[in-house]
Amino acid sequence: MDMVNIKINGMACEVPAGSTILEAAREAGIDIPTLCFLKDINQIGACRMCMVEVKGARSLVAACVYPVNEGMEVFTNTPKVQKSRKMTLELLLSVHDRKCLSCKRSGTCELQKLCNDMGIDDENRFAGAVPAGKKDYSTLHLERDNAKCILCRRCVAACQQQHVAVIGANNRGFDTEIGCAFEQPLSHVACVSCGQCINACPTGALTEKDNTQDVINAINDPDKIVIVQTAPAVRAALGEEFDLPIGTNVEGKMVAALRRLGFDKVFDTDFGADMTIMEEANEFIDRVKNGGKLPIITSCSPGWVKFCEHYYPNLTENLSSCKSPQQMTGALIKTWYAEKEGIDPEKIVSVSIMPCVAKKFEIMRNDEAAAGLPDVDISISTRELARMIKMAHLNFVRLPEEDFDPAMGVSTGAGTIFGATGGVLEAALRTAADVLEGTDHANVEYKEIRGTQGFKEAVYKVAGMDVKVAVVSGLNNANELLSKIEKGEADYHIVEVMCCPGGCVNGGGQPIQPASVRSFTDIKALRAKALYDEDAAKTLRKSHLNPIVHECYEWIGGPPGCHKAHELLHTTYVKRDRF
Amino acid sequence: MYIDFDIMKQSVPCLWVLPEGGTQLENYFPQFFQGGNTMQKRISTIPFTDTPEQHQKLLDLIESLKGRQGAVMPALQGAQEIYGYLPIEVQKEIARGLDVSLEEVYGVSTFYSQFSLTPKGKYNISICLGTACYVKGADKVLDRLIAKLGIHPEECTADGLFSLTACRCIGACGLAPVLTVNEDVYGRLVPEDVDKILAKYTA
Numbered sequence: 186m187d188m189v190n191i192k193i194n195g196m197a198c199e200v201p202a203g204s205t206i207l208e209a210a211r212e213a214g215i216d217i218p219t220l221c222f223l224k225d226i227n228q229i230g231a232c233r234m235c236m237v238e239v240k241g242a243r244s245l246v247a248a249c250v251y252p253v254n255e256g257m258e259v260f261t262n263t264p265k266v267q268k269s270r271k272m273t274l275e276l277l278l279s280v281h282d283r284k285c286l287s288c289k290r291s292g293t294c295e296l297q298k299l300c301n302d303m304g305i306d307d308e309n310r311f312a313g314a315v316p317a318g319k320k321d322y323s324t325l326h327l328e329r330d331n332a333k334c335i336l337c338r339r340c341v342a343a344c345q346q347q348h349v350a351v352i353g354a355n356n357r358g359f360d361t362e363i364g365c366a367f368e369q370p371l372s373h374v375a376c377v378s379c380g381q382c383i384n385a386c387p388t389g390a391l392t393e394k395d396n397t398q399d400v401i402n403a404i405n406d407p408d409k410i411v412i413v414q415t416a417p418a419v420r421a422a423l424g425e426e427f428d429l430p431i432g433t434n435v436e437g438k439m440v441a442a443l444r445r446l447g448f449d450k451v452f453d454t455d456f457g458a459d460m461t462i463m464e465e466a467n468e469f470i471d472r473v474k475n476g477g478k479l480p481i482i483t484s485c486s487p488g489w490v491k492f493c494e495h496y497y498p499n500l501t502e503n504l505s506s507c508k509s510p511q512q513m514t515g516a517l518i519k520t521w522y523a524e525k526e527g528i529d530p531e532k533i534v535s536v537s538i539m540p541c542v543a544k545k546f547e548i549m550r551n552d553e554a555a556a557g558l559p560d561v562d563i564s565i566s567t568r569e570l571a572r573m574i575k576m577a578h579l580n581f582v583r584l585p586e587e588d589f590d591p592a593m594g595v596s597t598g599a600g601t602i603f604g605a606t607g608g609v610l611e612a613a614l615r616t617a618a619d620v621l622e623g624t625d626h627a628n629v630e631y632k633e634i635r636g637t638q639g640f641k642e643a644v645y646k647v648a649g650m651d652v653k654v655a656v657v658s659g660l661n662n663a664n665e666l667l668s669k670i671e672k673g674e675a676d677y678h679i680v681e682v683m684c685c686p687g688g689c690v691n692g693g694g695q696p697i698q699p700a701s702v703r704s705f706t707d708i709k710a711l712r713a714k715a716l717y718d719e720d721a722a723k724t725l726r727k728s729h730l731n732p733i734v735h736e737c738y739e740w741i742g743g744p745p746g747c748h749k750a751h752e753l754l755h756t757t758y759v760k761r762d763r764f
Numbered sequence: 765m766y767i768d769f770d771i772m773k774q775s776v777p778c779l780w781v782l783p784e785g786g787t788q789l790e791n792y793f794p795q796f797f798q799g800g801n802t803m804q805k806r807i808s809t810i811p812f813t814d815t816p817e818q819h820q821k822l823l824d825l826i827e828s829l830k831g832r833q834g835a836v837m838p839a840l841q842g843a844q845e846i847y848g849y850l851p852i853e854v855q856k857e858i859a860r861g862l863d864v865s866l867e868e869v870y871g872v873s874t875f876y877s878q879f880s881l882t883p884k885g886k887y888n889i890s891i892c893l894g895t896a897c898y899v900k901g902a903d904k905v906l907d908r909l910i911a912k913l914g915i916h917p918e919e920c921t922a923d924g925l926f927s928l929t930a931c932r933c934i935g936a937c938g939l940a941p942v943l944t945v946n947e948d949v950y951g952r953l954v955p956e957d958v959d960k961i962l963a964k965y966t967a
Binding site: 345349350351352353354355356357360365366367368374763764 | 804805807852855856859860864865866867868869870871874875
């Protein structure tokens with residue numbers, strides 16, 4: 186690697202050629218403040234927070250985009266720099282709704298932190314006109330409050346990175362606002378509800394729709410039995426809300442917290458994931474044998490499903506008709522579990538904890554009600570669960586480790602790795618290989634499709650057949666793959682698509698890490714590692730070996746893919762418009 | 765509006781006497797804040813109609829721009845030449861044809877002042893809100909126009925007869941305040957003149 190010699194605040198250092206001043210300073214132990222910068226997503230040098238002095242330069246330069254060169258002398262902490270940064274913050278605050286106490290992002294807001302660091306006064310230095318700041322509460326999954334928007338464009342870039350691009354900057358100058366085309370509400374455009382914009386937002390302008398009060402009301406209703414399920418990716422990230430290192434698996438403490446919050450039963454969505462594999466592997470084998478639509482594309486990710494409906498309506502037949510693990514678990518809670526325990530399904534409130542905000546949309550879809558009642562009544566994100574734990578003042582870190590309730594709490598490693606990109610396919614291959622070849626394979630690790638890259642492909646020999654597989658995460662990659670499939674340029678047999686880059690571990694409902702962490706740490710890899718470690722430590726690692734799964738199919742009274750399984754565990758899709 | 769008030773007060777103290785209410789921006793620049801920004805885009809509520817010829821022209825235009833970088837701007841310019849304005853139907857066609865998002869097209873169309881989202885009427889009334897006209901009471905004339913026509917700047921009457929735009933200086937400061945109706949120029953106006961001018965075109 187070519188290196189260049191520069192001086193930062195008088196200290197000599199050697200840094201890779203081509204790096205920005207921001208990266209170079211970080212190496213030298215100086216965190217230059219940023220607001221609009223989000224590595225690989227938004228690098229536009231717009232907010233002017235990262236201004237530094239460069240010897241010989243005419244004016245201050247933006248460190249986030251300015252490359253270093255040999256002999257450069259940079260000053261990051263001069264009075265001129267400080268004055269400029271303070272002024273930037275004061276001007277941002279002059280049009281900002283400063284209701285910090287009641288803001289969901291208080292404590293994780295990047296603007297608040299910088300103002301605090303820089304000693305900015307709450308009193309407005311530049312009192313004056315404030316733009317109206319439109320609010321958009323139209324969707325099921327998020328809320329936009331432009332009075333807290335600093336126009337950094339991080340959400341716009343995140344949306345573009347997902348190939349959705351339904352939000353952008355409208356009008357100009359003082360009137361500039363982030364919104365949708367023709368000022369439509371977000372619910373009227375082709376938003377896929379992934380929530381990546383929320384995770385990109387440095388302030389409280391974008392937040393998930395908060396359903397915690399619905400959950401609390403249900404818990405406090407003595408006539409209701411509140412049953413909760415938690416997705417695999419939640420345990421890999423929840424700890425971050427309580428200052429545990431990124432990638433800490435907090436499964437046991439999470440279960441303990443849920444019991445203390447008053448949930449009657451705590452189940453594991455991993456069980457639903459095992460059920461999904463049984464149905465999906467069966468569907469795949471069926472399509473191969475009977476000449477069905479190939480490639481079969483996974484349907485666990487509701488953001489991806491909605492994307493497919495909006496942007497590739499001709500390919501909805503390729504989607505697996507399987508419900509997602511959340512919906513399968515919910516469906517079985519209100520049918521199988523209710524019957525087994527003699528509970529009236531009307532009395533059950535089925536709650537899910539998800540790394541995802543699109544799940545809030547998924548629970549309202551048609552054909553997601555096996556018992557004639559919604560499979561899942563309320564879906565809350567990892568962040569909302571953390572909020573409930575904080576509201577109840579549980580000392581999360583000191584909670585004991587507890588196990589899921591056994592009825593639907595036994596799961597396999599195959600279900601656990603659903604939370605990382607490649608996991609669903611790996612789980613499906615483990616089962617398909619065993620079932621088709623009639624053996625219990627000792628090697629269960631399909632390493633080629635692991636890792637956080639957005640696009641992975643491999644060929645596996647299963648029962649004498651070369652199975653071509655592809656794994657994509659992030660909708661830009663999905664779009665690339667889908668356009669190939671649509672044009673007939675790809676001949677895969679199975680494709681796994683996850684809406685969010687890196688899969689569910691990086692979902693739109695996960696704890697928000699500031700740009701200063703996100704830009705320099707591979708968060709999704711750390712969280713995914715927690716899941717793969719859990720899988721490796723389990724004795725049961727294949728879905729078809731889960732004893733509860735067998736019990737369930739005994740109750741269903743038929744093999745995977747039978748008529749009743751279809752009624753309970755499969756769904757339908759619709760074709761939607763792109764504009 | 766990024767203005768350092770401290771600097772302004774120090775350098776030109778005699779010009780910048782603080783108005784009552786302190787350093788409120790709207791006291792310095794009322795024209796930006798009363799009744800909303802007169803330059804801001806409005807979205808047409810008039811139903812869109814087009815002829816097969818117009819539609820074909822638009823499709824040909826898009827075809828000629830396909831695959832070119834930065835095609836949105838020339839597409840919008842061409843489309844406005846065909847239709848006179850840029851309603852959602854036309855913008856959707858552009859977005860679909862160029863394989864970009866509708867929001868990208870809309871964002872560009874609202875950023876540049878030469879793009880209009882509302883149709884122009886048979887008679888387009890353009891009122892100058894430049895400095896000379898403004899101090900001579902153009903705002904009062906505009907108020908009268910808004911009241912008489914029932915539309916705001918960047919809008920068109922439902923019968924398609926009149927549209928209203930607010931412009932900056934047209935170089936007739938000697939006649940301030942001034943407005944134009946298509947090619948006709950009217951100067952030294954008082955609000956009451958509006959009634960007579962409109963009557964000429966409605967007769």
